[in-house]
Amino acid sequence: MRRLFIAAGLTTLLVTVLIVYTLVKDAVSFFIDVPKYELWTIGWFPRRGFFDIKTLVVGSLMVTGVAMLIAVPLGLGVAVYLSEFARPRVRRVLKPIVEVLAGIPSVVLGYFAISFINPNIVTVLAPGANKAFNIAAAGVAVGILTIPIIASVAEDALRAVPLSLREASYGLGARRVATTFRVVLPASISGVVAALILGISRAVGETMVVAIAAGAVGGGLFSTDPFQPGQTMTAAMAALGFGSDQVAGDGLAFQSLFFIGFLLFVLTFLLNLLGDRLVRRVREEY
Amino acid sequence: MALSTPAKFGASSAANLTARITGGKRDVKGRVVEWILLTTLGITLLVLVALVVNLLDRAWPVLNGRFGDFLSSGLDASNADEAGVWQAIRGTLTLAIIVVVVSFPLGISCAVYLEEYASRSRLARLIRINVRNLAGVPSIVYGILGLTIFVKFAGGITGGRTVIAGGLTLSVLVLPVVVITASEALRAVPRSIREGAMGVGATQWETVRSHVLPSAAPGILTGTMLALSRAAGEAAPLLLVGGITGLLRTGNLGLWEQITEGGFTSMPVAIFSYARQTGADFQAVTAAASLILLVLVVVINGLAIWLRNRFERNW
Incomplete structure (x- = not known):
């Protein structure tokens, strides 16, 4: 039996090795074959030989930025409330509801972005915004997806702070606000930062919301306007991989899929590693 | 005095003491901050309500008009009146069965190795770090893995x-x-359970099989259900491994041939196909399909969370 269990454990290592191998192999051959000037041009049109990486990176950053604008205040607010202010009974009811939010499939939120968020929120606040698809609406929906992640990791960090610290603070005459923001929050700061980092990593990797709500499925010009359609790393990969696009077969356009995939993998890997390290630091301290 | 102090008197004296210490000032800042935090929670819950109301509102023409027809029609992203979800539902169920058969035994075995057989070895530490990192890899990257390994490399088998x-x-x-x-x-699961089994002469495997695994079963079940709902809602990797987004012709393939050589779709992939079409009638189709997926996923998730809270044991 022992061997069987070891084999199962080794399978997970094999998965990582295969991911890295498949990504690196084609990413490298793409990078060797592509004329380098095509990596820095007017936009991302892989089938016409425009592989402007900055279009995708800036698109991903804009989506992530908007998402964090939504998810950081709401996620941290929920975490602090549930951990420091809510009565146990209230917490027992509310926490599962927040967890349900984490289970909403991203395609559903993508549709929510174009059918509700864009017409009722984004175009109302920014009248110049594209009526059908734009980065901002996609970003808000990605933010909604990220709230539960930030909330649950941050809440775990806050609750890991021992009660004795809070009691000492109360004993010195501090009230709840001072205790929360001057004692508990600083004591758990690395966990809270980890929550933000893991949230960013999730937002960068989100695909379907952006593929549905940000427009520009086949390609897009370089743009820094969050209220216009845009392309992200993930959405570009989805567009390359499905439907008529996969006919492109083994050409450069197809290989660019692996190149972006590799960039995305490295980026999220570094973020996750950092976040993970910070989470464990909180656990070790107390 | 302590013995005869009525609870009421005690409570009021605590209130008196608080009032004396705080100088009778009310904790205005505390109240304000509490309300701000409560607002963030309120907004978060409001999003959930808005989502459901919006979906119901948009899906109404389908729910009210041709729901039975919608459930029994296949994938068709060119004609909203013919569009339905039965192929997608069948696809999602088949995918779920494969996930249950493949990843549950594998994942649970891996966990048993990590926790029961090798908790401190270097290999176990490596595997643990590796698993945590894998959990954060974006789903679309798994699509690339699937495309290269399962579609192309192992195409002869799959x-x-x-x-x-x-x-x-x-x-x-x-x-x-x-x-x-x-x-x-x-x-x-506390050590004492393992020690009890070992103490009466059980081998490691017997201990795991008849003591540790049964004790951990509710927790494991919760995790597997969360994993299942994650799989049911995932579209991005399926797009890369060939989930069909336009029109899925099943022709006269039998059930088995359909699985081993035919195309496939799933609920999230179908929703993606419909969401890309314009027009109010496709809006209704998308919303109705989203509603079905949402109910499915929320029910699985809710069951998992309920199960966890129900069987949460403090040993």
Whole structure:
């Protein structure tokens, strides 16, 4: 039996090795074959030989930025409330509801972005915004997806702070606000930062919301306007991989899929590693 | 005095004491901050309400008009009156079965290895770090893995862009979730249970099989259900391994041929196909399909959370 269990454990290592191998192999051959000037041009049109990486990176950053604008205040607010202010009974009811939010499939939120968020929120606040698809609406929906992640990791960090610290603070005459923001929050700061980092990593990797709500499925010009359609790393990969696009077969356009995939993998890997390290630091301290 | 102090008197004297210490000032700042925090929670819950109301509102023409027809029609992203979800539902169920068969035994075995057999070895530490990182890899990257390994490299076995390749890809995707939650459940089983079994002469495997695993079963089940709902809602990797987005012709393939050589779709992939079409009638189709998926996923998730809270044991 022992061997069987070891084999199962080794399978997970094999998965990582295969991911890295498949990504690196084609990413490298793409990078060797592509004329380098095509990596820095007017936009991302892989089938016409425009592989402007900055279009995708800036698109991903804009989506992530908007998402964090939504998810950081709401996620941290929920975490602090549930951990420091809510009565146990209230917490027992509310926490599962927040967890349900984490289970909403991203395609559903993508549709929510174009059918509700864009017409009722984004175009109302920014009248110049594209009526059908734009980065901002996609970003808000990605933010909604990220709230539960930030909330649950941050809440775990806050609750890991021992009660004795809070009691000492109360004993010195501090009230709840001072205790929360001057004692508990600083004591758990690395966990809270980890929550933000893991949230960013999730937002960068989100695909379907952006593929549905940000427009520009086949390609897009370089743009820094969050209220216009845009392309992200993930959405570009989805567009390359499905439907008529996969006919492109083994050409450069197809290989660019692996190149972006590799960039995305490295980026999220570094973020996750950092976040993970910070989470464990909180656990070790107390 | 302490013996005869009525509770009421005690409470009021505590209030008196608080009032004396705070100088009778009310904790205005505390109240304000509490309300601000409560507002963030309120907005978060409001999003959930808005989502459901919006979906119901948009889906009404389909729900009210042709719901039975919608449930029994196949995937058709060119004609909203013919569009339905039965192929998608069948696809999602098939994918779910493959995930259950492949990733649950694998993930739980991996967790058993990590927690019961090798908790401190270097290999175990490496595997643990590796699993945590895998859990954070974006789902679309698993699509690339599926495309290269399951569709192309192992195409002879999986039949190429079939539901088998899709199911295997999703199994790999949820594997870290299963491992992490099963590990947590196993770790929560106290040592005394293991020592009790070992003490009466059970081997390690007997201990695991008849004592540790049954004690950890509710926790493991919760984790596997969360993993299943994650798999049911995932679209991005399926797009890369060939989930069909336009029109899925089943022709006269039998059930088995459909699985081993035919094309496939799933609920999230179908929603993506419909969401890309314009027009109010496709809006209704998208919303109705979203509603079905949302109910499915929320029910699985809710059941998992309920199960966890119900069987949460403090040993």
